Amino acid sequence: MTDIASTTGAPARRSNLLGGLLIFRQSIRRKIVGISVALIILMVITSALSMVMSKRVEHLLDELTVRYIPAYGHLARANIRSLERALALRRMVIAKMQVPADEERYAGRLRFFQEKGDEVEQEANAARKLINAIIDDVSTPSDNAALARIDNRIDSALTEGSRQLGEEQAKLLKQLDSKDLTETRATLARVDTLRDQLTQKIDAIRADMLSQVFASTSTVIRDQQQAIDVSAVVTGLAAVLGLGFAFLVSSGITRPVRRLLEGTQEIEAGRFDQLISVSTKDEIGQLSAAFNRMVEQLRRNERIRETFGRYIDPRVVEGLLDRPDAATEGQRRLMTVMFCDMKGFTSMSEGMTPQGLVKVMNCYLTMMSEPIRERHGVIDKYIGDAIMAYWGPPFIEEADQTRLACLAAIDMVDRVPKLRKQLPELLGVRVIPAECDVRIGIATGEVLTGSIGSDLMMSFTVMGDAVNLASRLEAVNKVYGCRILISEATAATVGTELELREIDRLAVVGQSKPQAVFEVMGSHGELTKQQELLRSRYKEGLAAYRIGRWEDARNAFNAALEVSPGDGPSLTLLNRLDHLQSNPPPADWNGSWHMEHK
Incomplete structure (x- = not known):
């Protein structure tokens, strides 16, 4: 007994190792659920890690957009407000120096000048507040030392610059009120110088703050790229692990299914000598075991079929197995029946030993049965040296039965010289005691086919007048010295395909109505x-x-x-x-x- 799944030792050992794993001892449902749960866990881990890293990037991005950039914006607006204040101061001077002085316009520019001073201070304080918030947030990777220096520089620049500008601007206002143009111009020049110095300091602070913004942006981009890379790696790792796990489990499922398919193909091809290995204990393993049991049963059935095929025609065996009810009930069919007997058998067998008689009978029956099988006839039984056979549906077409039966009879007669030559060799003698020959009777008619017998033993056979007539015609050969005699119905169906000779019009024993009897002389055109x-x-x-x-x-x-x-x-x-x-x-x-x- 071979195993189609284990052709080499190494694959068998690997299969046994895999079969020993706990997972392969589970049911298919548990395996599928296990794969699904494992993939879900990997997916949850990947999603959780992606969410954590996304939250970090979101937090960094939030700090950049809520603190860094607004702080830089406040510094930029403080610079703009300072320039606007300087412009308002010049317009105040122009309004005051006019003749006559435009006091109303001067008062409006003065108010605007004072408001812009307050706004400069407010913008600077807002920037410092945001910078200090960045420094205080320990959850983000900021350059706190550089930010602290920027904060100090803002404080010192505004404190010292505002003080100096305040003193000069106070002098300028007094000089404007006294109409001292010479002093006013000198003071205005000093104010412009101080304003330019403050603007330069603010610009330097802005540049440093812009560097911090760029640094924070780089951090956000780096962390975002890192999050993408980590997510990609984790996703790829999860996919590899998931696919590997799924492949491992699915292989444990598909491998025995593939073996089962191969075994089924072997059975379909009629090869029952191969079983499949059972490497799992799940439903497929149980199915494989059941398959092996089925193969064993089929193998036994095939042995029974082959054994019965030597006693009963295989086509009859097939019909009995496929449709036992039809065989038991019986059917009426138009069939052609043949009886063949050995001439001189009685005198020849008198001097034979039992062993010699068996050899002669086996040789004779084998040689005479082959033409019947070759012409698609069904051998019904052996009766001593007689052979009973029949042709007809469902084994062959009804129109072909008489022609095939007569051709088989001609082939049987043609084998007689070969039989005569082999018999002395079988018996170990030079000549046989009597010359052997065959007598064949063939009749066509309606017969009853089915299983005939008792409750203890039955035989599938044919019965009817055609059977009796064929038996009588075989015996009539002895009277007329012929070899092959056929009934009138058989001759009418054969037509011109064979060369016939009408012998007589007979009423054989058991029949009252006479009918023509014909001798088969040979195939058409061969006389x-x-x-x-x-x-x-x-x-x-x-x-x-x-x-x-x-x-x-x-x-x-x-x-x-x-x-x-x-x-x-x-x-x-x-x-x-x-x-x-x-x-x-x-x-x-x-x-x-x-x-x-x-």
Whole structure:
């Protein structure tokens, strides 16, 4: 017994190792659920890690947009407000120096000047507040030392710059009120110088703050890229682990399924000598075990089928197994039945030992059975040296049955010389005690097919008048000295495919109605001129015989004997003519003959 799944030792050991794993001992449902749970866990881990890293990037991005950039914006606006204040101061000077002075415009510019001073301070304080918030937030990776320096620089620049500008601007206002143009111009120049110095300091602070903004932006981009890379790596790792785990488990499922498929294909091909290995304990393993048990049962059934095939035709066995009810009920069918017997068997078997008789019988039955099988006939039974066979549906088409039966009979007769040659060799003698030959009777008609017998033993066979007629025709060969005799129904169906010779019109034992009986001389177109002349002369004699012209019939039968000396039917009818001449038949005689013995 071979194993289609274990052709080498190494794969078998690996299969056993895998089969020993706990996971392969689980049910298919648990395996699938396990794969799903493992993939879900990997997906949750990947999602959680992505969420954590996304939150960190979100926090950094939030700090950049809420603190860094707004702080830089406040410093930029403080610079702008300082420039606006300087411009307002110049417009105040222009309004005051006009003749006459535009006091209303001067008052408006003064208010605007004072408001812009407050706004400068507010913007600077707002920037410092945001910078201090960045420094206080320990959850973000900021350069706190640089930010602290920026905060101090803002404080010192505004404190010192505001003080100096405040003093000079106070002098400028007094000088404007006193209309001291010379001092006003000098003071305004000092104010511009101080303003430019403050602007430069604020610009430097802004530049440093912009560097911090860029640094924070780089951190956000780096962390975001890191989050993407980590997510990609974790996702890829999860995919690899998930696919590997799924492949491992699915292989444990598909491998035995594939073995099961291969085993099924082997069974489909008619090879029952191979089992599949059972490496799992899940449903597929149980199915594999059940499959092996089924193979064992099929193997036993096949042995039974093969064994019965030697006793009963395999086609009959197939039908009995597939449709036992139809075989039991029986059916009426039109069939052709053959009986074959061995001439001289009784005298030949008297001097044989039992072992020699068995050899002769096996050789004879084998040689005569082969043509029947080759011509698609069904051997019904062996009765001593007799063979009973039949042709018909469902084994062959109804139109072919008579032709195949007659061709089989011709083949059987053709094998007689070979049989005569082998028998002395089987018996270890030079010549056999009696010359062997065959006698064959064939009849066509409606028969009953089915299983016939008792509750203890039954036989699938055919029964009916056609069976009895075929048996009688086989015996009639002895009377007429023929080899193959067929019934009128058989001859009518054969038509012109075979060369036939009408022998007589007979009513065999068991039948009251006579019918024509024909001899099969050979296949169509294969008769010699001598055989054709014999058939013609015999036909003339038979026609004269049936109308009571005894002398004409005698002359025709003698002419037939001149063509073929020893022709059995011609000799038989010549002997019958002597009887009829001495015992004339009744006036209504139709030329038929009633057989009184089997």
